[in-house]
Every structure is written in structure tokens, then in C-alpha cells.
Amino acid sequence: MPRMRKKVPNADQIADLASRGEDVSAHFTNQFTVIRPIRRVNVDLTEGMLRRLDAIAARLNISRQAVIKSLLDRALTEDGMDDRTPNP
Numbered sequence: 001m002p003r004m005r006k007k008v009p010n011a012d013q014i015a016d017l018a019s020r021g022e023d024v025s026a027h028f029t030n031q032f033t034v035i036r037p038i039r040r041v042n043v044d045l046t047e048g049m050l051r052r053l054d055a056i057a058a059r060l061n062i063s064r065q066a067v068i069k070s071l072l073d074r075a076l077t078e079d080g081m082d083d084r085t086p087n088p
Helices: 011-019 047-060 064-078
Strands: none
């Protein structure tokens, strides 16, 4: 007798089960990455700053945006302004 695969429900079907109060925990592995919402901001930069950012981006072979986010994260962490660490 051939094995029959159990049909895996899609997200909407799982949501319907949960709405009816059924246990849906078997459909989750608890292996996930939390994706925080992104908020867009505008920042005015001088031409000199843009040239320096572009030079770093070219050297690292990453986007200008990635450079800005990396440098900003580093600055916030080093200055103790990072909200992930408790204030003294």
C-alpha cells in the first residue's frame, strides 16, 4: 500500500482553525526570525559625506544604505545610546 502524505494546510486554513479555538501548535516549529517593522526616514547629507559613504560602500561591496545603517548602529551602541542596553 503506498504511503499517503498528509495535506499541509496553508496559512489561511491554520488561521481559521485558530479562530475556531482549535490547537494549531503542531503547525509551528518555533524556528523563526523576528522581523521588526521598518520606518523610512529622510536624511540630508553633504556631498563630502556621500562621497565618503560611497567609498566605504565600494570598498566593502555593499550598498550605501547598508553602510549608513551599520555605522549608525555602531555609533548608537558605542555611545551608550542603544536602547537594547539599560541606562546607568
